[in-house]
Amino acid sequence: MAKLESSFKNMVLSLTLVTLFAAAALGGMYMLTKEPIEQAKQQKQTAAIAKVLPPYQTLSEPVTTEQMVIYTAFDAQGEKVGAAVQTEENGFGGKFKIMVGFDAQGRIYGYEVLEQQETPGLGTHMVEWFKTDKNDQSIIGKQPAQANLTVKKDGGEVDAITAATISSRAFLLAVGKAYAAFEQNTQASPTDAASGATALCADSANVTADIAAEVAEVVTDTINSKVE
Numbered sequence: 001m002a003k004l005e006s007s008f009k010n011m012v013l014s015l016t017l018v019t020l021f022a023a024a025a026l027g028g029m030y031m032l033t034k035e036p037i038e039q040a041k042q043q044k045q046t047a048a049i050a051k052v053l054p055p056y057q058t059l060s061e062p063v064t065t066e067q068m069v070i071y072t073a074f075d076a077q078g079e080k081v082g083a084a085v086q087t088e089e090n091g092f093g094g095k096f097k098i099m100v101g102f103d104a105q106g107r108i109y110g111y112e113v114l115e116q117q118e119t120p121g122l123g124t125h126m127v128e129w130f131k132t133d134k135n136d137q138s139i140i141g142k143q144p145a146q147a148n149l150t151v152k153k154d155g156g157e158v159d160a161i162t163a164a165t166i167s168s169r170a171f172l173l174a175v176g177k178a179y180a181a182f183e184q185n186t187q188a189s190p191t192d193a194a195s196g197a198t199a200l201c202a203d204s205a206n207v208t209a210d211i212a213a214e215v216a217e218v219v220t221d222t223i224n225s226k227v228e
Contacts, residue, residue: 052101052110085178091170093117100178123167144179
C-alpha cells in the first residue's frame with residue numbers, strides 16, 4: 001500500500017480528528033462525573049446544615065437571595081431554633097463558600113467551609129481558625145449585632161489568620177452578610193419562609209480592593225512568620 005503523501009491538508013485532517021476525539025472523550029467523562037459530583041456537593045451541603053445548627057426537627061424551603069441561600073430550622077412544636085445561611089465571598093485565592101449557622105437569638109452556632117481556593121498553609125486555615133477557642137480567634141457564640149466581628153488590624157475583636165489578613169477579612173465579611181440575611185428572614189415559618197433577605201453589610205468591593213493594596217503586606221507577613 002502506498003504511503004499517504006505528507007501534506008498540509010493531511011496534517012489539518014489528522015489534527016481535526018484528534019481534536020474531535022478528545023472533545024468527545026472529555027464530553028463523555030463530564031457526563032459520567034457530573035451527577036456524582038453534584039450529589040457529593042449536595043451531601044456536603046446537607047451535612048454542613050446539620051453541623052452548624054442547633055438540634056432541629058424541620059427545615060423551611062430554602063430562600064435564595066443576593067447569592068445566599070437561607071434554611072430556617074424549627075423544633076417539633078414549630079418554634080424557630082435558628083437558621084443556616086450559605087454565602088460566598090472573594091478571598092485572596094478566589095471565591096469561597098461557607099455555611100453559617102445561627103441560633104434563634106442570632107448567635108453564631110457554627111460554620112462550615114464548603115468550597116475554598118485559599119493559599120495552602122495560610123488562608124486555608126479558615127476551615128478551623130474561627131471556631132478554635134484560642135485567644136480571640138473563635139466567633140462561635142458571638143452575636144454579630146453586638147460584637148465587632150472584624151480583624152483587630154481594622155479595630156475589631158477577632159484575631160486574623162496568621163499571614164492571611166485578606167482571607168480573614170473576606171471570611172468575616174461573609175459572616176456579616178450571612179447574619180444580615182438571617183435578620184431579614186426572622187419571620188419565616190416551616191411552610192412559608194419569608195423572602196426578600198438582603199445583605200446589609202459593608203460592600204464586598206472593599207475586600208477586592210484590599211487584595212491589590214495588601215499583596216506586599218501578605219508577602220512580608222509570610223516571610224516573617226516563616227510560612228511557605
